[in-house]
Amino acid sequence: MSDVRSLDAFRKAKQKAKAAGNTLCKSGRHKWQAAKDTVFDSKQGKLVTREVCARCGKTRVKGT
Numbered sequence: 527m528s529d530v531r532s533l534d535a536f537r538k539a540k541q542k543a544k545a546a547g548n549t550l551c552k553s554g555r556h557k558w559q560a561a562k563d564t565v566f567d568s569k570q571g572k573l574v575t576r577e578v579c580a581r582c583g584k585t586r587v588k589g590t
C-alpha cells in the first residue's frame with residue numbers, strides 16, 4: 527500500500543504549505559495583489575484601488 531501512503535504524505539505536505547501561508551496572513555503579512563476592478567468610495571467621493579490577498583482572499587482598499 528505504498529501508493530496510499532505517498533498520497534497521504536502529499537496531502538499532508540499540501541496542508542502544511544497552506545498552513546504556512548495562513549500563518550503569514552495571521553501575522554499581517556498578506557500577499558497583496560492589485561485587483562483588476564476599482565471601486566467607487568462614496569464616502570470619499572473618489573475611485574480607490576482594491577487589493578486582494580492571493581493566499582487568504584482578504585481585501586483591502588488602497589489610498590485611504
Ligand SMILES: [Zn+2]
Binds near residue numbers: 555556557579580581
Ligand atoms: Zn492573506
